[in-house]
Amino acid sequence: MPHTTRRYDTLAAATSWKPVPNGDSRMEITEIFGENILTLQGLKERLPKSVWGELDKTVNEGKPLNISVADAVAVAMKDWAIERGATHYTHWFQPLTGATAEKHDSFITPNQGGGAVAEFSGKDLIQGEPDASSFPSGGLRPTFEARGYTAWDPTSPVFLVENQNGTYLAIPTAFASYVGDSLDHKTPLLRSIEALDRQAKRALKLFGVDEKRVVATVGCEQEYFLVDQEFFYRRPDLMTANRTLVGAKPPRGQEMDDHYFGSIPERVLSFMLEAEKELYRLGIPVKTRHNEVAPSQYEIAPIFETCNIAADHQQLLMLTLKRVAKKYGLECLLHEKPFDGVNGSGKHLNWSMATSNGINLLEPGESPHKNMQFLFFFGAVIKAVYKHQDLLRISIASAGNDHRLGANEAPPAIMSAFVGEQLEDIIEQMLNGGVKESKKGGLLGLGTPVLPDLPLHAGDRNRTSPFAFTGNKFEFRAVGSDQSISFPIVVLNTIIAEAIDELCTSLEEAIEDEPDFEKALAEVLKQTFSESRDIIFNGDGYSEEWQQEAEKRNLLNLRTAADALPKLTDKKNIDLFGNYKVLSKREIESRLEIWAEQYVTTLTIEIDTTESIAKTMVYPATVRYIEELSTAVKQTKDLGLDASGSESMLQTVNNGLNDLGRALGKLRDVQKTIEADKPVELAGEYRGKILPVMTEIRDAIDFLERYVADDYWPLPVYREMLFVK
Numbered sequence: 131m132p133h134t135t136r137r138y139d140t141l142a143a144a145t146s147w148k149p150v151p152n153g154d155s156r157m158e159i160t161e162i163f164g165e166n167i168l169t170l171q172g173l174k175e176r177l178p179k180s181v182w183g184e185l186d187k188t189v190n191e192g193k194p195l196n197i198s199v200a201d202a203v204a205v206a207m208k209d210w211a212i213e214r215g216a217t218h219y220t221h222w223f224q225p226l227t228g229a230t231a232e233k234h235d236s237f238i239t240p241n242q243g244g245g246a247v248a249e250f251s252g253k254d255l256i257q258g259e260p261d262a263s264s265f266p267s268g269g270l271r272p273t274f275e276a277r278g279y280t281a282w283d284p285t286s287p288v289f290l291v292e293n294q295n296g297t298y299l300a301i302p303t304a305f306a307s308y309v310g311d312s313l314d315h316k317t318p319l320l321r322s323i324e325a326l327d328r329q330a331k332r333a334l335k336l337f338g339v340d341e342k343r344v345v346a347t348v349g350c351e352q353e354y355f356l357v358d359q360e361f362f363y364r365r366p367d368l369m370t371a372n373r374t375l376v377g378a379k380p381p382r383g384q385e386m387d388d389h390y391f392g393s394i395p396e397r398v399l400s401f402m403l404e405a406e407k408e409l410y411r412l413g414i415p416v417k418t419r420h421n422e423v424a425p426s427q428y429e430i431a432p433i434f435e436t437c438n439i440a441a442d443h444q445q446l447l448m449l450t451l452k453r454v455a456k457k458y459g460l461e462c463l464l465h466e467k468p469f470d471g472v473n474g475s476g477k478h479l480n481w482s483m484a485t486s487n488g489i490n491l492l493e494p495g496e497s498p499h500k501n502m503q504f505l506f507f508f509g510a511v512i513k514a515v516y517k518h519q520d521l522l523r524i525s526i527a528s529a530g531n532d533h534r535l536g537a538n539e540a541p542p543a544i545m546s547a548f549v550g551e552q553l554e555d556i557i558e559q560m561l562n563g564g565v566k567e568s569k570k571g572g573l574l575g576l577g578t579p580v581l582p583d584l585p586l587h588a589g590d591r592n593r594t595s596p597f598a599f600t601g602n603k604f605e606f607r608a609v610g611s612d613q614s615i616s617f618p619i620v621v622l623n624t625i626i627a628e629a630i631d632e633l634c635t636s637l638e639e640a641i642e643d644e645p646d647f648e649k650a651l652a653e654v655l656k657q658t659f660s661e662s663r664d665i666i667f668n669g670d671g672y673s674e675e676w677q678q679e680a681e682k683r684n685l686l687n688l689r690t691a692a693d694a695l696p697k698l699t700d701k702k703n704i705d706l707f708g709n710y711k712v713l714s715k716r717e718i719e720s721r722l723e724i725w726a727e728q729y730v731t732t733l734t735i736e737i738d739t740t741e742s743i744a745k746t747m748v749y750p751a752t753v754r755y756i757e758e759l760s761t762a763v764k765q766t767k768d769l770g771l772d773a774s775g776s777e778s779m780l781q782t783v784n785n786g787l788n789d790l791g792r793a794l795g796k797l798r799d800v801q802k803t804i805e806a807d808k809p810v811e812l813a814g815e816y817r818g819k820i821l822p823v824m825t826e827i828r829d830a831i832d833f834l835e836r837y838v839a840d841d842y843w844p845l846p847v848y849r850e851m852l853f854v855k
Contacts, residue, residue, distance in 0.1 A: 200252030221258035268720025315616035322623035353475035467533035474534035475611035527691035531610035541596035548595035594671030726809035
């Protein structure tokens, strides 16, 4: 009876990687940073002064781009890229798949003399024409209507992608249909940036401040897992579904709390160093790396950038992590819950607003109670979160994130805002007669003169809050690790633009009745916090008490993506995006269909993969073990010995196999009852009918994993995947 060779594979995985000496290991960050991007400063040095002036107005003031300017920029880009060995260029865009896309074209054009010249015009730069028929459109385009356009985004720098056999120039672009509907994430993001800019500058003028530009700034922490490729390619579920669909909880996971911020394993650190080097060369300002909570889980985080560039860099960061990991015999898992029973992965989206002069509009200063401009913008965010809880939940809705939200590792699905003790106290003062003071943090003594007293913040942090104020920014902690950050930013930019708009209107009206600006503003803010205070919660978001309290406050609790997504097309959301020209009704409806279909498709892949594992791997292994146990029982009895132990094990394993068979049969029966044909309705049926049965199948397989002989079990198990580094 052939056994698996998994135990030898584990040994191979543990010893396959060896450090490779590469001479001088020093990394001169200041020398390599941004060497593979053409920055605005780089373009300025290559362009005539008049051309640069026009381009600068486009990038920094939103002025339309002239074709003659585009021609000059194209030549500068081509020359820069060719100098660095590039032979091709691509319009790099972000379709609604969540991934990136590219079609490569050569710079080389044949000439009449039989030779070739390198050409790249302003027309080539500004517009490309990829086939749009095979990308998700949600009904915006019939399949037979194939034409789509990419449009250069001059606010995001072009970059080089290097391969050992060549280099190409990547040009960040938007992607639209033949009739102008957005088919991507970048287009609505750029529209939302304009909406926020208009309203924020309007507000600043009320405070006597004149700014050329206000932009949302973003810094996005990325969590991920690393597993050895030996295990990855022996797990069909990891290969097709990006998560383990079966797998018993190991004797040890993260219970010892010894992995978080622990010493980084040598192999992992080597991977991190190379990945960071590649990111630095692309101008991505990564700053932090550390072990995360679960075994084999890690985090990387950049510093703040303007939100459009941050979104592009986030996509490049994920691509780089996955590409570099393979060079070290590892697979980078970006799924929100690749392993059941241990910490899942998120992507904390830190969001703020900054002016063209570098002023952070969410910086409270030393005395927040006196900083009325800060309180205005802070109040706008709180107002937006309260009014649009549904959109925030929708923006992070996916089948993968459903496994993470609500567990004691991530924020609950209930949207709430943590503001800290200091700001909560200021709000209470405002609602009860007027603000007189701010709570101070003071100093924290550590009980020994050897250690200095530490400045104490006026409020603690709260890891259970989905939307937390953390000093001078808000941290949207509910974003999934595998998703594009673009739509969450679109939602934040748009709902806050609306809130600023409404506050400006209220303030302008109040000034007519109360000429004293500060008194009028105080009254508007009091009304704002009075209406929105139910969204503020500084307590334990994991507790049952909060679930009950949130219900009393009439806050939404949209537990799954199937619950959240249908609300996308509510009238208030269509009106919101339409009023600020971010998404049309057609574009919103298309996204609902796309995301619902992606939810159903994800679950369908998981269903088929689980069935395959059960039938072609678990069943055969268990039957072989039953045969071995049966032989052992018979031989023991033939010797006249007590076979009760073997008989008990045989009965247990056989019962487990029968339970698996019944669960698979139940799945087939439930699938026959699915009647919906539209993605949104299908998503609801899958959530309500299919997912509970999938849990039963997993429970049956996980039970068998605990009883079937280790050398028969066909799948790498959690203790190997999580602890072999």
